[in-house]
Amino acid sequence: MKILVPVKRVVDAYVKVRVKADNSGVETNNVKMSMNPFCEIAVEAAIRLKEAGKVDDIILVSIGGKQAVETLRTGLAMGADRAIHIEATDLEPLAVAKALHAIATKEEVGLVIMGKQAVDNDHNQTGQMLAALTDWSLATFCSGVDVGDDTVEATREIDGGLQVLSVPLPAVLTVDLRLNEPRYASLPNIMKARKKPIDTVALADLGVDDTPRVRTVRVEEPPARAAGVVVDSVAALVDKLQNEAKVIGQ
Amino acid sequence: MSILIIAEHAEGVLKPSTLNAVAAGVEIQSHTGGDLDVLVAGHEIAPVASQAQAIQGVATVLTADSPAYGFGGAASIGGLIANLAGYSHVLAPATSYGKNIIPFAAAKQDVQAISDITAVRDAKTFVRPIYAGNAFATVETSDAIVLVTVRTTAFEAVADTGGSAAMRAVDVMTAEPTTLLRNELTKLERPELTSARVVVSGGRGMQNGENFAMLERVADKLGGAVGASRAAVDAGYVTNDYQVGQTGKVVAPELYLAVGISGAIQHLAGMKDSKVIAAINKDADAPIFQVADYGLVADLFTAIPELEETL
Ligand SMILES: Cc1cc2nc3c(=O)[nH]c(=O)nc-3n(C[C@H](O)[C@H](O)[C@H](O)COP(=O)(O)OP(=O)(O)OC[C@H]3O[C@@H](n4cnc5c(N)ncnc54)[C@H](O)[C@@H]3O)c2cc1C
Ligand SMILES: Nc1ncnc2c1ncn2[C@@H]1O[C@H](COP(=O)(O)O)[C@@H](O)[C@H]1O
Numbered sequence: 001m002k003i004l005v006p007v008k009r010v011v012d013a014y015v016k017v018r019v020k021a022d023n024s025g026v027e028t029n030n031v032k033m034s035m036n037p038f039c040e041i042a043v044e045a046a047i048r049l050k051e052a053g054k055v056d057d058i059i060l061v062s063i064g065g066k067q068a069v070e071t072l073r074t075g076l077a078m079g080a081d082r083a084i085h086i087e088a089t090d091l092e093p094l095a096v097a098k099a100l101h102a103i104a105t106k107e108e109v110g111l112v113i114m115g116k117q118a119v120d121n122d123h124n125q126t127g128q129m130l131a132a133l134t135d136w137s138l139a140t141f142c143s144g145v146d147v148g149d150d151t152v153e154a155t156r157e158i159d160g161g162l163q164v165l166s167v168p169l170p171a172v173l174t175v176d177l178r179l180n181e182p183r184y185a186s187l188p189n190i191m192k193a194r195k196k197p198i199d200t201v202a203l204a205d206l207g208v209d210d211t212p213r214v215r216t217v218r219v220e221e222p223p224a225r226a227a228g229v230v231v232d233s234v235a236a237l238v239d240k241l242q243n244e245a246k247v248i249g250q
Numbered sequence: 251m252s253i254l255i256i257a258e259h260a261e262g263v264l265k266p267s268t269l270n271a272v273a274a275g276v277e278i279q280s281h282t283g284g285d286l287d288v289l290v291a292g293h294e295i296a297p298v299a300s301q302a303q304a305i306q307g308v309a310t311v312l313t314a315d316s317p318a319y320g321f322g323g324a325a326s327i328g329g330l331i332a333n334l335a336g337y338s339h340v341l342a343p344a345t346s347y348g349k350n351i352i353p354f355a356a357a358k359q360d361v362q363a364i365s366d367i368t369a370v371r372d373a374k375t376f377v378r379p380i381y382a383g384n385a386f387a388t389v390e391t392s393d394a395i396v397l398v399t400v401r402t403t404a405f406e407a408v409a410d411t412g413g414s415a416a417m418r419a420v421d422v423m424t425a426e427p428t429t430l431l432r433n434e435l436t437k438l439e440r441p442e443l444t445s446a447r448v449v450v451s452g453g454r455g456m457q458n459g460e461n462f463a464m465l466e467r468v469a470d471k472l473g474g475a476v477g478a479s480r481a482a483v484d485a486g487y488v489t490n491d492y493q494v495g496q497t498g499k500v501v502a503p504e505l506y507l508a509v510g511i512s513g514a515i516q517h518l519a520g521m522k523d524s525k526v527i528a529a530i531n532k533d534a535d536a537p538i539f540q541v542a543d544y545g546l547v548a549d550l551f552t553a554i555p556e557l558e559e560t561l
Contacts, residue, residue: 011381013382013516014515016384016515017381017384017385019385026380026381026384026385038497092362093353093362093363094356094357094360094361094362094363097357116497117497119381119382119496119497120380120381121380121381122365122366122379122380122381122382122496123353123365124349124353124365124366125353125356125363125365126353128324128328128349128350128351128352128353128354128357129353129354129356129357130357131324131325131354132324132325132328132353132354132355132356132357132358133357136427137325137427137428138323138324138325138354138428139428140324140346140349140350141346141350143490153431156346157346157490157491158346158347158491159345159346159347159444159491159499160260160433160435160436160438160491161433161434161435161436161489161490161491162433162434162435162489162490163321163430163432163433163434164430164431164432164433164434165321165323165428165429165430165431166428166429166430166431167427167428168427168428176490176497177480177484177497178483178484178490213361213362213391213392213393214362214364214389214390214391214392214393215389215390215391215392216387216388216389217375217387217388217389217390218387218388219380219385219386219387219388220385220386220388221384221385221386222379222383222384222385222386222522225522225527225541225543226543228527228539228541228542228543228544228545229543229544229545230534230539230544230545230546230547231544231545231546232546233546234546234548234553234556234557234560235560236546237528237530237544237546237557238557238560238561240544241505241526241528241544245505245525245526245543245544247448247504247505247525247526248448248472248505248561
């Protein structure tokens with residue numbers, strides 16, 4: 001079975017972003033970029049499926065500017081087989097899902113594993129949209145994935161706990177934090193990855209209409225919280241909470 | 251055109267998150283006019299439908315009753331939503347339930363959904379957090395139908411009594427390709443995390459799951475819920491449904507007490523809007539103190555028993 005893993009290049013999760021002075025967006029120049037952490041988890045999941053003999057071809061796809069190729073190389077060094085770079089910038093989840101739909105159909109993949117959320121725009125939409133466009137079955141927020149011959153047993157993290165679904169293939173799975181711990185690429189694998197193929201595809205050749213639907217009018221810093229105080233004892237803390245903040249009873 | 255709110259419910263009980271989504275709907279309605287309806291989809295939902303009828307401001311409760319909707323799958327409920335005509339806006343709470351179905355329904359209608367709105371500017375313009383809440387974007391959609399998920403902590407719940415909505419059954423028409431094998435739900439012994447007045451959260455500093463019992467006792471004295479950082483969940487101290495943060499639950503209680511939590515941006519993203527934040531951490535430089543109204547630099551293993559004693 002072929003598996004498709006969409007990966008996104010994002011501002012590193014541990015960078016505290018700054019809003020641009022003209023309020024048009026956040027500053028992404030000279031900021032550390034990384035593979036979206038949830039996408040790393042998806043790549044790791046795909047590699048484990050290949051190691052278990054359930055998958056024989058891992059195809060990465062990233063939609064973005066030229067530097068998306070670096071992110072693809074990272075995934076190839078982890079152990080993916082080949083990659084597709086779709087050149088475009090700042091696509092909305094619907095357009096990304098349409099592009100993924102085109103690739104998944106063309107490559108005849110049996111399974112798509114992807115992040116539940118990209119930590120830049122925090123949309124948490126693309127996987128659900130891809131399932132809707134393909135009419136494949138869907139399990140979001142997976143913390144457990146057991147791939148059988150024609151179904152996946154997927155454990156999902158939901159607000160009340162866990163939910164276990166039987167998901168017929170072909171399927172779209174979006175992964176949550178606790179599915180696995182992604183491996184680091186070893187030096188020999190980084191060298192090997194340089195020879196792995198990366199195809200470039202133009203968005204237009206996939207027939208995707210990428211006209212934006214949602215315009216960003218303005219981006220602002222969150223309101224700052226007023227400075228707090230340090231208290232020196234539990235008794236002082238309780239006193240403040242009772243008598244100053246009045247959030248707990250006497 | 252009308253506004254449709256997707257009700258969230260479990261075991262015959264309407265979830266309070268629905269009331270926050272209705273509140274956002276009411277704000278949109280002040281710009282658009284039209285009716286505000288609620289969809290209750292599920293299996294054997296009569297009790298939920300009558301609770302929804304009593305919500306203030308609701309014109310009609312649509313019911314879709316079928317085993318296919320039993321566990322709230324994205325395909326069945328998202329497909330149903332996409333088939334309901336006459337709505338200019340469709341809203342669901344930004345919970346794991348709403349986040350699962352709204353993008354699915356949106357793509358079925360060739361609409362770009364808007365996630366996690368925290369404010370309504372007009373019928374087409376909304377505010378939403380990006381980058382773990384380190385920035386807020388005002389966004390304007392040009393889609394004919396607007397599908398959004400609503401950050402529950404940003405909209406004060408409407409009253410769940412006093413309304414007298416009409417009731418109308420809608421055709422059940424969609425299939426769910428996935429099947430539920432089982433739910434492994436955490437038994438709730440305290441108020442729900444997202445609607446509790448007080449939240450006491452523990453992090454990696456708690457060292458193990460047994461030590462969370464200390465926080466539970468404090469929470470019980472305050473009538474609160476217990477939450478956790480990702481590190482505490484990853485380490486297996488508590489289950490995933492405790493996680494507060496960018497990729498967990500968003501809470502905004504009257505009092506958030508962070509114990510043994512460093513205050514990473516991803517954690518702050520889920521609790522920064524709490525009315526009062528208190529933190530206990532032995533490291534005076536922990537970033538949690540930058541957002542805390544009251545900070546206590548102390549070893550939690552002496553401070554928490556003392557706190558329990560004092561309360
Ligand atoms: C993609 C992504 C998503 C994430 N999503 C989330 C999320 O939703 N929620 C979330 O919480 N995190 C999330 N994280 C993780 C986040 O970055 C931090 O790693 C995490 O919040 C740290 O948890 P912690 O504060 O419990 O642990 P640590 O950072 O290890 O902090 C432990 C703290 O406990 C204190 N401590 C230790 N012992 C004691 C003691 N005896 N008494 C008092 N204090 C003590 C220490 O001083 C320290 O400050 C995410 C990360 C990524 C990359
Ligand atoms: N530009 C992109 N290129 C490749 N994959 C993407 C892109 N945008 C989103 N995705 C995938 O969709 C997931 C969810 O992203 P989002 O819906 O934007 O939060 C990510 O974890 C990726 O797997």
